[in-house]
Amino acid sequence: MATSQAPTRQAITLKGSTNLVTEILFQRGVYPSDDFHMVKKYGQTVLVTQDLALENYLDRILKQLNKWLLTGSVTQLVLAIISKDTRLPLERWVFDVNLVEQPADSTEPTPAKPESEIQAEIRYILKQIVSTVTFLPIIDTPTVFNILAYTHDSADVPADEWVDTDPLAIEASKSQQVKLRSFSTDLHRIEAMVAYRYEG
Template structure:
């Protein structure tokens, strides 16, 4: 669990932990809300003052753990600018939804052992409140996103610097954009005082 020590400036690593933790809960919430796995595969947990759901599927847990572990390294190394969750049809591989999260480093000072200096650091309560607002939007997204009628799968894309260290299990990919009838909705953002995360969901409208 990522925490902020009272009265201390948040570190780059501490901020990275908060961002990674958000992605864990965010991706799980999208998986549940969009019905990629059966409801019985999820368990309820309390986080950010909300009731959220986490997958109990061992395979999905292992996949996400590997991704989030690498994400943490890239954020600390300042080598990643965006994480994208792509939902596509299992049969046709057509991209149906694209959840994009831009990760921006707001202020930093490498001379101070990776402490990120800001005029006013946010409190843990303020950060959690902002993240909760994003999570509520993910939950509410079912009100405007089209039904996913076909069996779907998901993949995670990472936009990293050219000189970033990339494990062998990660492969180059195209942007997996939605090629027709695309719409997009900008979601809320949150800031740790060190990183700002902007969220956007793009989706394919039906052919009607």
């Protein structure tokens, strides 16, 4: 990757990542609604947490994620919602991260994707996250969440903040999956889906 292009090409922004995670935590009731307030971003109203501990945690985790995104080190991000009592994973929000490759025979760099277009795509996926409450099972038990990052072996992983862990998968026989809208920047294409525990 040419370093001269890095400052001008649009990557997934830290704010964009934070907004997606915050929206999921709010919509799925992981934190009380009083812990959030509305602000205007991406041309629409989005949620921001007022819980200082949660804000600091997300800031620390997502700053590292941002570094991995910019170096092409991360391949997948998972937000797992887990039952606080049984520790069973109830939902897995999966974001597959694919690097957008420049055509090998191209001598000219690909034109930068307009920021307005990137923001529109983030708006669409935020709306889709909001709409998931219409089909995802109601969670009526206290929950916690875990953020999992899948990286290449060569990634620089801070040992004091990230550890190898259980993938928190939901058994295939008890899982339903819904593909969400994808979005892309100059550097990445993100394919999103949610898997949820379904015991019908």
